[in-house]
Amino acid sequence: MTTDLARISDAEIAIWRDAVPRAFGRPLGARLGIVTGWSAFAGVIVFCLWYMDFTPQRLWQGIWKLGWLAQLMFPPWHGGWLREFSYAMLQTLAMAFLGTLLASLAAVPLGFLGAQNVVPQWLFHFGLRRIFDCIRGVDALLWALMFVNVVGLGPFAGVMAIMVSDTGTLAKLFAEAIENVDRRPLDGVRASGANRLQVMRFGILPQVLPVLLSHILYFFESNTRSATILGVVGAGGIGLQLADRIRVNNWDEVGFLLLMILLTVSLIDQLSKTIRRRFI
Amino acid sequence: MVPHIANPPTDVCGTIATFEQTWRVINRAKWARTAIIGGVFLLAVAGSMWLSEVSISQFIEGLPGFVAYIQGTLPIIRVDHIGPDIAEWYWGIGRWLSLLLDTLLMAFMGTLLGASGALTLCFPAARNLTTHDWTPAVCRRLLELFRTVPELVFALIFVYAFGLGPLPGVLAIAVHSMGALGKLFSEVTENITAGPGEGVRAAGGNWMHLVRYAVIPQVLPDFASYTLLRFEINVRASSVVGFVGAGGIGQELYSVIRQFIYVDISALVLLLIITVALIDITCEHLRRRLLGEQAFT
Numbered sequence: 001m002t003t004d005l006a007r008i009s010d011a012e013i014a015i016w017r018d019a020v021p022r023a024f025g026r027p028l029g030a031r032l033g034i035v036t037g038w039s040a041f042a043g044v045i046v047f048c049l050w051y052m053d054f055t056p057q058r059l060w061q062g063i064w065k066l067g068w069l070a071q072l073m074f075p076p077w078h079g080g081w082l083r084e085f086s087y088a089m090l091q092t093l094a095m096a097f098l099g100t101l102l103a104s105l106a107a108v109p110l111g112f113l114g115a116q117n118v119v120p121q122w123l124f125h126f127g128l129r130r131i132f133d134c135i136r137g138v139d140a141l142l143w144a145l146m147f148v149n150v151v152g153l154g155p156f157a158g159v160m161a162i163m164v165s166d167t168g169t170l171a172k173l174f175a176e177a178i179e180n181v182d183r184r185p186l187d188g189v190r191a192s193g194a195n196r197l198q199v200m201r202f203g204i205l206p207q208v209l210p211v212l213l214s215h216i217l218y219f220f221e222s223n224t225r226s227a228t229i230l231g232v233v234g235a236g237g238i239g240l241q242l243a244d245r246i247r248v249n250n251w252d253e254v255g256f257l258l259l260m261i262l263l264t265v266s267l268i269d270q271l272s273k274t275i276r277r278r279f280i
Numbered sequence: 281m282v283p284h285i286a287n288p289p290t291d292v293c294g295t296i297a298t299f300e301q302t303w304r305v306i307n308r309a310k311w312a313r314t315a316i317i318g319g320v321f322l323l324a325v326a327g328s329m330w331l332s333e334v335s336i337s338q339f340i341e342g343l344p345g346f347v348a349y350i351q352g353t354l355p356i357i358r359v360d361h362i363g364p365d366i367a368e369w370y371w372g373i374g375r376w377l378s379l380l381l382d383t384l385l386m387a388f389m390g391t392l393l394g395a396s397g398a399l400t401l402c403f404p405a406a407r408n409l410t411t412h413d414w415t416p417a418v419c420r421r422l423l424e425l426f427r428t429v430p431e432l433v434f435a436l437i438f439v440y441a442f443g444l445g446p447l448p449g450v451l452a453i454a455v456h457s458m459g460a461l462g463k464l465f466s467e468v469t470e471n472i473t474a475g476p477g478e479g480v481r482a483a484g485g486n487w488m489h490l491v492r493y494a495v496i497p498q499v500l501p502d503f504a505s506y507t508l509l510r511f512e513i514n515v516r517a518s519s520v521v522g523f524v525g526a527g528g529i530g531q532e533l534y535s536v537i538r539q540f541i542y543v544d545i546s547a548l549v550l551l552l553i554i555t556v557a558l559i560d561i562t563c564e565h566l567r568r569r570l571l572g573e574q575a576f577t
Contacts, residue, residue, distance in 0.1 A: 048389045052446045062442035069441060087331075094328035101325065137553035141432070141520050145537050146545075150349045151342045155332035160342060229432040233523060236332070246436050254437075262428050 073255030081253065085241060089260055092237035093268075095155050095230070096223035099162025104216045106167045111174025112200060118178060129175070135168030140226050144235040155236030162223055162230070170215060177211040178204055214276060221272045228261050353546040369547050376529065376548065380555060382446055383528035386521075387514040389450045394457025394514075395507045398423075401458070402465030403491050409469065409477075420466070427459025435521040449526030453514050464506045465499070472498045501570050508563045508570075515559050519552055 017024055026034075048054075078085055112118050114128045144161035151157050186203035194202065231239025238261060245253045329335070355369040370376075403409055405419035431452045438448030476494035485493065522530020529552060536544045 045389075045392070048385050051385065052389065052450060054447060058442065058447065062438070062447075065441040066437075069437065091331050094331035097324060098328040098332055098334060133557065134553055137556050138549060139516055139520050141523065142533070142537075142549070145523070145534065146349065147342075147346065149537065149540070150345045151338070156334050156338060156342070159332050159334055160346070225428075225430060229430045232432055232436065242433065243436060246440060258429060258433070261433075262425070265428050 069251055072251035073258075075252065076255035076259055077252040078256045079250060079253045081241075085238070085257060085260060088231075088236075088238045088241045089264055091155050092227045092231070092239070093224060093264070095158040095162060095235075095237055096220060096227040099159045099227070100166060100216060100220040100223050102159070102163040103166035103170055103219070104212070106163070107170035107174050108212070110167065110171035111178055112204075114171055114175035115178035117181070117183075118200065118204070129172065132168045132172045132175075135164065136172065138165065140165040141230065141233060144230045145233045148234045153234045153236070158227060158230040158235035158237060161235060162227065166219055166223065170219060173215050174208070174212060177208045177215075181207045213279065217272050217276055221268055224268045225265055228265075353542045353549075355543045355546060369543060372544070372547075376532065376551060379527075379529040379532050380551065383518045383522065383530065384515065384555075384559075386446050386449050386453065386518040386526070386528055387511060390453025390518060391457055391507060391511045391514050393450065393454035394510070395461055395503075397454065397458035398461035398465050399503070401462045402469055403495065405462060405466040406469035408472075408474070409487075409490070409495070416466075419462075423459045423462040423466075425459070426455050427463065429456070431456035431517050432521060432524060435524050435526050439525045444525045444527070446527040449518060449521040449528065452521055452526070453517055456517070457510050457514060461506060461510055465503055468499050468502045468506075469495060505567045505570050508567050512556075512560050512563050515556055 021027065025031075110128070110132075114125060114132065116125050119125055140161050143165050144158055147157035147160045147164075151160065181204055185207065186199055189199050189203040227237055227239075228242075229239045231237040231241070232243045234240065238257060242254065242257045242261075245251075245257060355365065357365045357369070401419050401423060404415045405423060407416045410416060434452035434455050435449055438451050442448040442451065472495060476498065477490055480490045480494045518526075518528060519530040519533070522528040522532070523534045525531065529548065533545070533548045533552070536548060
């Protein structure tokens with residue numbers, strides 16, 4: 001099917017332009033809008049580059065220095081501190097484990113209290129959720145910094161930091177899981193004469209337990225990652241060793257510690273994948 | 281009503297006996313397993329408590345100390361004097377807002393650079409776009425390395441290499457985001473339908489054409505949504521990299537906490553919480569619009 005283009009008159013084109021304007025390209029206003037939007041975007045980027053001192057010279061010097069550091073890191077060597085490093089790594093894992101455990105223990109009752117179908121009081125539920133949001137809004141590292149001020153340097157501050165910051169997040173997730181349970185088992189338990197505590201135990205808990213466990217496992221996994229850096233602010237573990245080694249320029253030991261962190265994190269990932277597949 | 285069986289055949293009794301026997305064996309095995317898992321768990325708890333130098337008495341002492349600390353950071357605000365009290369609490373608001381802007385710009389640039397890097401690496405890392413095995417494997421290992429090393433560690437090293445200021449913070453956030461986003465992007469890419477790609481190939485397109493005309497139109501809404509999500513995460517991260525000297529509100533917060541200037545701590549933390557919440561709400565709204573549009577067209 002061919003159309004003789006020469007036969008189409010200007011009048012016909014005008015008719016079609018009126019009927020389907022978008023087929024003839026975007027209108028001028030929209031085109032201008034797009035150009036303005038992209039120019040603004042580019043302007044913001046240029047401003048940022050200028051504002052943050054992204055000069056090619058500085059970048060080049062930094063990259064050169066980075067390459068030099070990478071050279072210094074090879075071969076990674078523990079420098080005779082293998083025992084201390086292993087101990088610090090174990091300490092990091094212990095911090096993550098204990099912090100997650102305490103946070104889950106605290107978050108279960110808080111999650112029940114924050115769920116709308118357990119405590120139907122609107123104001124209470126709303127206020128508690130906002131408190132969780134505030135706790136969640138502060139990073140674990142910030143909590144660690146404050147706990148170092150309160151309980152002193154050492155892994156205990158790290159445990160407390162992980163516990164507090166995760167309590168907020170886990171309580172929120174638990175409350176959401178509890179709000180999503182199926183109502184019918186609850187009605188069944190209630191119909192057989194159970195009181196409110198028994199409804200929670202036999203109606204809600206069996207439904208949410210797998211969800212809670214998978215959340216807890218996931219948090220343990222992510223806490224091993226965050227526990228590695230808590231030491232940078234003085235909360236013990238491998239991060240303390242790492243920050244120290246960077247400060248005193250022992251780059252081969254820094255390389256060794258980085259390798260240790262990578263290895264441990266991937267090991268924990270594998271472990272938690274296995275546990276998840278078996279139990280949940 | 282219990283049905284009464286007058287003369288139970290002997291094999292029924294035998295069946296019941298075997299059933300009970302089996303049940304007992306299974307039950308015992310289950311108990312043993314529970315006991316072993318519980319024992320290992322308790323051992324792990326005890327070991328961790330020893331390793332992380334936690335004792336129950338210390339724990340009980342630590343909590344009230346912390347509550348007192350939090351109380352100490354709260355400002356004095358009197359109802360009849362509320363305006364001047366808040367003004368005194370936020371005495372440095374002008375400087376703090378400019379520091380907050382630094383932090384937001386750091387998050388913005390870090391996300392942008394990280395997303396650009398992820399965009400370049402995610403297509404070679406997707407297994408459905410290449411014919412040989414080693415490119416995805418190499419790209420995946422690289423992305424894994426980038427996202428496993430925490431951004432604070434990158435920031436520590438970059439501050440050493442590039443000097444103090446927001447530049448090392450941006451680069452640290454960019455590298456970490458690149459690893460995290462690259463993984464997500466390549467997973468999205470692996471889930472596209474093959475049809476458009478085959479069409480481009482059949483029309484004689486090369487690899488670049490394939491990516492541009494068959495892959496990107498399919499994946500763009502998801503990429504944008506993940507990038508916005510990452511921006512939310514990076515706003516938090518950029519406030520933290522300031523702790524090691526990468527500028528922004530984090531550096532101010534660090535020095536305030538270290539110098540025990542109590543009232544400023546609560547002012548800065550509150551400012552940070554409000555900013556993060558506002559950004560979260562905005563991004564959530566944008567993401568819903570993005571994915572909603574995709575669902576409707």
